[in-house]
Amino acid sequence: MKALFRLLSRTKLYWGLLLICLIGAVISPQTSSGHNIFLSYGNLTDVLRQVSITGLVATGMTMVILLGGIDLSVGSVMGFSTVICAMLLTKPGWTAASVIGVPAAILVGGATVALAARFVFAGLARGRDVSAGRRREISLTRWQSTGIPGLLGLVAAIAIGWWTMSQVPAKFGVLGALVIAPCLAMVLGGINGLLIVAGRLQPFIATLAMMVSALGISRLTAGSDNAVVPVYTGTNATEAFELLRSMLWGVLPVPSVFFLAAIGLFGAILRFTTFGRYAYAIGGNIEAAKLSGIKVAQVQLTAYLLSGLLAGIAGVLFVAQYRQGKPDAGTGLELDAIAAVVIGGTSLMGGRGGLAGTFVGVLIFGLLSDILQLQNIDSNVQLVMKGLIIVCTVLVQEQNLGQLVARWRFRRSGEAQADPRTAEPHRPPSAAKAQLAREDLDEAS
Secondary structure (H helix, E strand, O other): OHHHHHHHHHOHHHHHHHHHHHHHHHHOOEOOOOOEOOOOHHHHHHHHHHHHHHHHHHHHHHHHHHOOOOOOOHHHHHHHHHHHHHHHHHOOOOOHHHHHHHHHHHHHHHHHHHHHHHHHHHHHHHHHHHHOOOOOOOOOOHHHHHHHHHHHHHHHHHHHHHHHHHOOOOOOOHHHHHHHHHHHHHHHHHHHHHHHHOOOOOHHHHHHHHHHHHHHHHHHHHOOOOOOEEOOEOOOEOHHHHHHHOEEOOOEEHHHHHHHHHHHHHHHHHHHOHHHHHHHHHHHOHHHHHHOOOOHHHHHHHHHHHHHHHHHHHHHHHHHHHOEEOOOOOOOHHHHHHHHHHHOOOOOOOOOOOHHHHHHHHHHHHHHHHHHHHOOOOHHHHHHHHHHHHHHHHHHHHOOHHHHHHHHHHHHHHHHHHOOOOOOOOOOHHHHHHHHHHHHHHHHO
16 A cells, blocks of 8 residues: 555656646537547647747756756746847848847857867766776876867857858848857856856846846847837748748647757756766755765856756747747746746755656646636636646645655544544553453452
């Protein structure tokens, strides 16, 4: 029985997802031909398409929360990314988007290649050490550790700069938007990380400041408050951008491919790499992680960089889906992402959780919205119901199912003993001892 309760406790999130699917299928309206709308292929793919943007942001948020941090700026960073992407696609020449986006792409591209080359050289040195069967560490020379990676990074930066600036006179294509907008969002995420690591600001304060600042920069870039930059493929933008809102092989929406790829890639990173082990260790006890020699600052900075990168990709997919860039496109998105992460079982205190739970949490959130919309429930009532469901889900997540059942059984047994109809008659200890003594004397005689 204990093993059953333990199994149910570990898989309760998946049982919750199944229960929501069953409820949606039972109460779903029917089409005129008698088909269930909730279970239709078109409805399910639409849900997957709609949750992809929130899912990408929630993926980055999970890594930040695992470290014991929080990123409140992802909504504004995503809105900033939508403005940059829309302007690159529709306005040729040196606009505000290209002026700040091209240098950001050059910086991020060069730094990424340099760090990747440095990582490869460090791996080669360790491999040479192991193959030689020696325990002593082989130190890289300064030229190998910094010179060659730096040179490769410089070459990559020049190549990216040449490629991006060659597109400035005309409108940027899909690839250009997919490179520049996420790189710029990654820079904003890096600023968050630097404020937290170097400035020693609390993550809440640093990302709150970035949330406000990114919204202001978006409005300045768009030209006016709440300006909308429309993107009409075939008229003011290239038709190739339509690819990002199409179906891959007629089966999966392209935005969901980005979401699934992010879940798979970063889930593997958290589970199988040193970065993932360090992230859980830092979230569990940051002081112990520092004493263990873990480079806490590097891990935290990397997490915020990745959070910004995923928010930037989500912004590009938003433009493809809604055909517009808006400074306030991501308003409230950070709360949806945090809710999905918490529903998925990741602790807000850090050190516990994972992306598998976040994936299920995002699906639960999307299916709930779909069920409420199919029932034509008022949008304000939907918000109230979502809040209640989130609270109930988190209460169940934080409580162990076996402990709940044990507590209930304990209370029931206590009530049964207190019931005078079922309880045994109370005897004082002295009377009970006297009765036992008399019985012993009778047996002896």
